[in-house]
Amino acid sequence: MPRKPKRPCSYPGCPNLTDGQYCEEHRRLAAQQYNKYTRSPDSNRKYGRAWKRIRDRYAAAHPLCERCLKEGRLTPVEEVHHIVPVSQGGDHRESNLMSLCQSCHTKIHLEMGDRQIRG
Template structure:
């Protein structure tokens, strides 16, 4: 049975070809990461983050520099690391 063709390693500047995402040389630098849904960013997060952006349409970091730029992402101030209180606290 034919194999899928190899592709370039996804590590910036690496010319090695690989069957996966990273070559053997860079695999240890990029451990497998659970999906966004498994990390808590499922449909509930999508719904709440869109609502948050509607209420807070400007980028907080840009406003601190005197720029008015539309916000495109919602991020936690303190990383939640699986703590549901921090994950769903709107002030975080």
């Protein structure tokens, strides 16, 4: 039975031909890059169905970005943020939550140093 023709490796700039998506040389490297930004395995315990219900209930009660509201702007909520992150012992109590727009949420995480600007 005839086989499919080999095609170029999907790794940028690689001229090698392969049967799969990547050549042998780049298969492991591509897998490492793919898994670089995955959440930890216990994240479902932290952010499961219960968190979605809590988040939706909080966003309904606080429909505007709390940070923008202090500055006099009326921006709809896009994210519900943990003031003390769950990874640092925070919980889902209403006193630990704040509603934010995407821009303010990104600014807070940049200030905390747990996100970087891509450019």
